[in-house]
Amino acid sequence: MxxxxxxxxxxxxxxxxxxxxxxxxxxxxxxxxxxxxxxxxxxxxxxxxxxxxxxxxxxxxxxxxxxxxxxxxxxxxxxVRQVTQQGRAPSFTSDLQNVDVQYDVLYRLPENKVVELYQNYSGSVYDSLLLPRIQEAIKQVSAQYVAEDLVKNRERIKIQVIESLRRAMDGLVIINDLTITNIDLTDELEKAIEQKTIAQQQSLKKNFELEIAAKDAEIKRVTAKGEADAIRLQGEALRAAPDVVQLEIIRKWDGKAPQSVVTDKGGANIILPSAR
Structure with missing residues (x-):
């Protein structure tokens, strides 16, 4: 098979x-x-x-x-949520001092602008659009102040920067707030401001001491005038009523010598009572 x-x-x-x-x-x-x-x-x-x-x-x-x-x-x-972004803006003051302004900006994109922003600005809206405007606004405002006033008026500067920034954005980005977190000065400028502040405080202290001394002198003058007026009024009263003087002498006599007292220029004597 x-x-x-x-x-x-x-x-x-x-x-x-x-x-x-x-x-x-x-x-x-x-x-x-x-x-x-x-x-x-x-x-x-x-x-x-x-x-x-x-x-x-x-x-x-x-x-x-x-x-x-x-x-x-x-x-x-x-x-379209709110974003908080930190940054810094090197600037010059009106007295040509170099300062470094540090800030926090709170912003968001309006929903009716997202298409326009996507078409016209590549990458981050903050980097391409917002950052240059913030730095420019801070530089413009800083140039209106001397360095010392820039440090002392943060709130006013903040308001001016926000107003300038909102005008520049023109609704493309909504600026909710901007806070100035620090203003960095050069070491030499900080020392100069500190010395000036100390001198002003010493001057204020001296002026206060002078005001106190002037008030004390005024009080003493008023007091002395009041005492002089009181003495003058007492003298006038005694001259107008000589019997009052004689009565006061008798009331206060202790019974001892002298036995008589001359009371005026005319030579009139008061015979005092004998002690018992």
Whole structure:
């Protein structure tokens, strides 16, 4: 009995099915990618900017899920939350002193400007738009003050800088606040201001002491005048009623010598009663 071996040249059904399977898998993957690419989530506190083949949609997209065309449209999220940014602005005062103003700025992007900002300013809005305006505003305001007044009037300077900055932004960025955290002066200038402050304090102390001395002198003068007026009035009263003097002498006599007292220039004597 002879044995039969399988014919290696016989057609394998898997060879015909494999390309279809691979194509189906690829199709499923493409569909899944397309499906995932057809949606976009705009998180809370942000607005979406729709870009279609390089063209920006004029209207921003609100928070939530968006439907977009895969591979053709993309959505860029732009934050509209408040941002706090620290910075510094080297400046010159009106007396040509070099100062370094450090600040914290609180700002946010208005939602109706996110598309315009995305189109016109690349990268960070703070770096490309806000920072140059802040530095310029601080330099303009600092140039109106001498160094000493710049240090003493932070609140006024802050208000002027904010007003100037808001005019420059013209609504593109909302400036909520700007605080000046430090004004760094040169060592020589700090020593000069300190010495001037000490001299002013000493002068104020001396003026206060002079005012006290003047008030004391005035009190003494008024007191002396009052005593002199009292003596004068007593003298006038005694001259007008000499019997009062004689009565007072008799009342206060202790019964001892002398036995008589001269009471006026005319030589009239008062005979005092004898002691018993």
């Amino acid at each position: 002879s044995m039969r071996y399988p014919d290696n040249d016989a057609p394998n059904p898997f060879t015909h099915f494999a390309p279809r399977l691979a194509g189906g898998i690829i199709l499923v993957v493409v569909l899944l990618v397309a499906l995932s690419s057809s949606t976009h989530i705009v998180p809370p506190g942000t607005r979406g900017v729709m870009v279609t083949l390089g063209q920006t949609s004029p209207q921003f997209k609100p928070e939530g899920i968006l439907i977009k065309i895969p591979f053709i449209q993309q959505v860029v999220n732009v934050s």
